Amino acid sequence: MTKTASNLQIDSSRLWDTIHTTAQFGGTPKGGVRRLTLSAEDKQVRDWFRAACEDAGLEVGIDTLGNMFALRKGRDMTKPPIGLGSHLDTQPTGGKFDGILGTLAALEVVRTLNDAGIETELPLCITNWTNEEGSRFAPAMMGSAAFVGDFTVDDVLSRKDAAGISVAEALDGIGYRGDKPVGAQPFSGFIELHIEQGPILEAEGKTIGVVEHGQGVLWYDGKITGFESHAGSTPMHLRRDALATLSEIVLAVEKIATELGPNAVGTVGEAVIASPSRNVIPGEIAFNIDMRSADAAILQQLDQRLRAAVAEIAPRRKVEVTLDLVWRKEPTHFDQKLVGAVETAAGALGYSNRRITSGAGHDACNLNARIPTAMIFVPCKDGISHNELEDATQPDCAAGANVLLHTVLSLAGVAK
Amino acid sequence: MTKTASNLQIDSSRLWDTIHTTAQFGGTPKGGVRRLTLSAEDKQVRDWFRAACEDAGLEVGIDTLGNMFALRKGRDMTKPPIGLGSHLDTQPTGGKFDGILGTLAALEVVRTLNDAGIETELPLCITNWTNEEGSRFAPAMMGSAAFVGDFTVDDVLSRKDAAGISVAEALDGIGYRGDKPVGAQPFSGFIELHIEQGPILEAEGKTIGVVEHGQGVLWYDGKITGFESHAGSTPMHLRRDALATLSEIVLAVEKIATELGPNAVGTVGEAVIASPSRNVIPGEIAFNIDMRSADAAILQQLDQRLRAAVAEIAPRRKVEVTLDLVWRKEPTHFDQKLVGAVETAAGALGYSNRRITSGAGHDACNLNARIPTAMIFVPCKDGISHNELEDATQPDCAAGANVLLHTVLSLAGVAK
Numbered sequence: 001m002t003k004t005a006s007n008l009q010i011d012s013s014r015l016w017d018t019i020h021t022t023a024q025f026g027g028t029p030k031g032g033v034r035r036l037t038l039s040a041e042d043k044q045v046r047d048w049f050r051a052a053c054e055d056a057g058l059e060v061g062i063d064t065l066g067n068m069f070a071l072r073k074g075r076d077m078t079k080p081p082i083g084l085g086s087h088l089d090t091q092p093t094g095g096k097f098d099g100i101l102g103t104l105a106a107l108e109v110v111r112t113l114n115d116a117g118i119e120t121e122l123p124l125c126i127t128n129w130t131n132e133e134g135s136r137f138a139p140a141m142m143g144s145a146a147f148v149g150d151f152t153v154d155d156v157l158s159r160k161d162a163a164g165i166s167v168a169e170a171l172d173g174i175g176y177r178g179d180k181p182v183g184a185q186p187f188s189g190f191i192e193l194h195i196e197q198g199p200i201l202e203a204e205g206k207t208i209g210v211v212e213h214g215q216g217v218l219w220y221d222g223k224i225t226g227f228e229s230h231a232g233s234t235p236m237h238l239r240r241d242a243l244a245t246l247s248e249i250v251l252a253v254e255k256i257a258t259e260l261g262p263n264a265v266g267t268v269g270e271a272v273i274a275s276p277s278r279n280v281i282p283g284e285i286a287f288n289i290d291m292r293s294a295d296a297a298i299l300q301q302l303d304q305r306l307r308a309a310v311a312e313i314a315p316r317r318k319v320e321v322t323l324d325l326v327w328r329k330e331p332t333h334f335d336q337k338l339v340g341a342v343e344t345a346a347g348a349l350g351y352s353n354r355r356i357t358s359g360a361g362h363d364a365c366n367l368n369a370r371i372p373t374a375m376i377f378v379p380c381k382d383g384i385s386h387n388e389l390e391d392a393t394q395p396d397c398a399a400g401a402n403v404l405l406h407t408v409l410s411l412a413g414v415a416k
Numbered sequence: 417m418t419k420t421a422s423n424l425q426i427d428s429s430r431l432w433d434t435i436h437t438t439a440q441f442g443g444t445p446k447g448g449v450r451r452l453t454l455s456a457e458d459k460q461v462r463d464w465f466r467a468a469c470e471d472a473g474l475e476v477g478i479d480t481l482g483n484m485f486a487l488r489k490g491r492d493m494t495k496p497p498i499g500l501g502s503h504l505d506t507q508p509t510g511g512k513f514d515g516i517l518g519t520l521a522a523l524e525v526v527r528t529l530n531d532a533g534i535e536t537e538l539p540l541c542i543t544n545w546t547n548e549e550g551s552r553f554a555p556a557m558m559g560s561a562a563f564v565g566d567f568t569v570d571d572v573l574s575r576k577d578a579a580g581i582s583v584a585e586a587l588d589g590i591g592y593r594g595d596k597p598v599g600a601q602p603f604s605g606f607i608e609l610h611i612e613q614g615p616i617l618e619a620e621g622k623t624i625g626v627v628e629h630g631q632g633v634l635w636y637d638g639k640i641t642g643f644e645s646h647a648g649s650t651p652m653h654l655r656r657d658a659l660a661t662l663s664e665i666v667l668a669v670e671k672i673a674t675e676l677g678p679n680a681v682g683t684v685g686e687a688v689i690a691s692p693s694r695n696v697i698p699g700e701i702a703f704n705i706d707m708r709s710a711d712a713a714i715l716q717q718l719d720q721r722l723r724a725a726v727a728e729i730a731p732r733r734k735v736e737v738t739l740d741l742v743w744r745k746e747p748t749h750f751d752q753k754l755v756g757a758v759e760t761a762a763g764a765l766g767y768s769n770r771r772i773t774s775g776a777g778h779d780a781c782n783l784n785a786r787i788p789t790a791m792i793f794v795p796c797k798d799g800i801s802h803n804e805l806e807d808a809t810q811p812d813c814a815a816g817a818n819v820l821l822h823t824v825l826s827l828a829g830v831a832k
Contacts, residue, residue: 196649197649198645198646198649199645199649199650199654200651203654215648217648227798228803229614229615229799229800230613230614230775230776230799230802231681231683231706231708232614232631232633232681232706232708232774232775232776233612233613233614233615233774233775233776233799233801234614234615234681234775235615235616235677235681236670236673236674236681237674237677238615238616238619238799241670241683243684243685243687244667244670246666247662247663247664247666248663248667250660250662251660251664251667254652254660257652258652261651261653264652265647265648265650265651265652267647267657267695267696268659268660268698269647269659269689269694269696269698270693271659271687271689271692272692273686273687276685276686276687276688278635278686278704278706279685279706280683280685280802281683281685282684282685288694290647290648290694290695292647292648358648358649359647359650360646383645383646383650383654384645385649386646387644
């Protein structure tokens with residue numbers, strides 16, 4: 001790496017400006033962004049992004065699912081590019097940073113290299129993956145999942161939103177059904193910068209999270225069937241209370257995840273009492289459970305201990321509890337060479353950092369199955385995400401972009 | 417009491433027939449009854465009841481709130497009558513017995529006395545109280561509450577249902593705004609027969625519940641404010657989970673009521689997570705608590721121990737919990753002479769019986785404030801009430817009516 005390259009810094013103001021410029025596409029009164037995938041607002045940001053990439057001298061290709069690939073030539077065009085990027089769609093009441101930071105920082109990296117007149121050995125390829133959020137079409141992380149072959153293109157194209165519009169129709173509607181075959185773009189490696197979406201970096205005062213793992217996930221749908229009866233006239237010992245049962249399950253999930261921690265989490269996020277009434281003992285509750293760990297053995301233990309807890313609670317309370325595992329995703333282990341490259345870059349730039357596990361799912365977790373992949377996290381305020389309150393500081397965003405820049409440089413090499 | 421009177425039994429078949437005849441007014445396909453107070457169906461049953469009372473030689477008066485009083489003359493008309501009855505309105509998906517049994521058994525008592533040619537010393541007065549259920553207009557037990565002066569008549573007349581129709585308009589609409597002043601009817605005593613609405617008699621194989629107390633009630637509205645965050649990326653120790661907090665409160669309510677039992681119950685009947693999502697830690701929950709005891713000192717302890725539990729749980733979990741006492745009703749202690757009369761009658765008839773506390777509220781609980789009052793319970797299937805599945809056996813209904821007959825005879829006396 002040349003001296004110039006090793007001292008190189010991205011333009012923090014320019015990055016910040018692009019974040020706030022694109023935040024206008026679907027911007028909400030509360031300062032958030034509503035930019036559902038393949039919507040009119042998504043077209044606006046895609047058009048802006050394509051033009052910005054072309055202005056930066058990149059060649060923009062689009063695959064048949066709308067995934068965008070903006071190629072910057074390298075000296076050695078026989079090798080696949082280093083990929084960098086994320087997604088530009090948001091939750092219905094999302095923020096300005098989730099995904100967006102990773103895509104716009106990738107653009108900033110290229111602009112910085114352009115300004116410095118640096119050519120890399122390997123080419124670079126900025127990506128914008130279609131429908132990471134999954135708010136309009138299921139599943140989430142659709143574009144990257146299809147890219148690695150988890151779903152067929154036809155399957156994805158036929159998925160419909162709540163209004164009955166298919167992905168194919170939505171792509172055609174905004175003119176983003178491209179001609180590049182899905183999965184055809186080769187990569188030598190892939191780096192995704194993202195806000196943490198959790199509170200750890202902020203709580204520990206660290207600037208950079210070197211993402212080593214993505215958590216495995218267990219999703220359960222549960223139902224408790226007790227017996228609805230009068231709150232005044234049913235003695236305590238004759239009750240079959242679905243809510244008291246749920247309460248024991250919620251606390252068991254919490255206890256199990258805590259005991260198997262720090263590398264485990266467990267949550268009951270939804271619970272709905274059927275026919276609730278102030279003076280009626282709840283007889284039926286539908287609920288679900290989300291348990292995660294980056295360690296496959298712990299994931300297994302979470303499942304076993306949860307089932308054991310439910311098997312003990314239900315008969316003791318004379319209620320029926322069903323628990324259906326509706327999704328199981330094994331943990332992601334990012335490429336150690338790339339993880340090391342991120343760590344080295346963060347250290348060389350003097351940023352405080354720690355290895356971290358991604359609690360949320362990301363396109364990078366899908367890509368890692370086929371491409372050596374790693375992620376960079378920066379703190380977000382109070383760990384809040386998927387919320388108009390989502391926030392991150394300009395220095396942290398710049399730090400993340402600088403780590404992205406130098407990780408990419410180390411992987412792509414600087415042409416002599 | 418004459419020998420004839422002491423051997424007297426009501427006509428079980430006739431009582432059963434009247435129950436099933438009136439169940440047609442608002443009858444539902446599932447075998448329940450939907451007969452909201454002052455509705456067209458309520459008019460049907462009121463018209464039937466008035467005609468049946470007049471056929472039995474009773475003089476029917478109606479007060480300005482639609483409470484119905486059917487007087488059977490006694491030998492000594494200088495004394496106020498013994499009251500007997502309940503209500504004929506039902507829950508939106510109610511059963512055939514709740515309230516109805518008490519009113520129709522009172523009619524059956526009079527018919528039986530008529531058939532046997534028995535005159536009582538004191539007159540008798542069968543009642544049908546307006547809006548016991550409270551499903552259409554608040555509060556529940558409206559007619560009897562106004563009768564004893566807990567609410568003014570004008571206040572009650574102005575109460576509106578969900579469609580904006582006032583009690584006054586509803587009364588006029590079915591022609592049941594009478595001319596008798598509310599509270600003007602004197603009583604020497606009052607006996608209400610009712611299904612238990614709980615599982616105790618059935619569980620213990622007892623036919624008759626001699627109701628000694630009505631429970632005091634504490635109703636709280638609660639709100640938990642924690643912090644909504646990502647289920648995957650928020651470590652267990654940084655969570656402020658509203659649902660885990662609720663779970664501890666639910667189990668605390670259960671534990672407190674159990675420890676202060678058997679004369680105490682506690683229930684969380686409603687709990688709603690704000691913006692629930694499978695992968696989001698619940699940040700806010702609205703809930704309520706119902707705690708009851710027939711013992712005023714225990715009621716006080718329920719309140720104190722609940723507040724102490726919440727005061728311990730909330731700061732430990734770094735969440736805010738508000739608890740508003742929205743209703744407090746002190747326990748009802750029925751008249752010991754009348755309770756004894758019920759017990760004596762049940763014993764003389766050879767029915768297995770036990771003293772019992774009413775978990776639910778009843779018109780009798782209101783009346784007891786002004787009139788010596790007692791209640792008779794009979795078992796209902798599985799303790800189910802306020803439900804189309806509500807059920808009771810013909811022999812148990814007949815047993816309750818026989819106890820009502822002989823209690824009334826002992827209180828009113830048989831004319832020599």
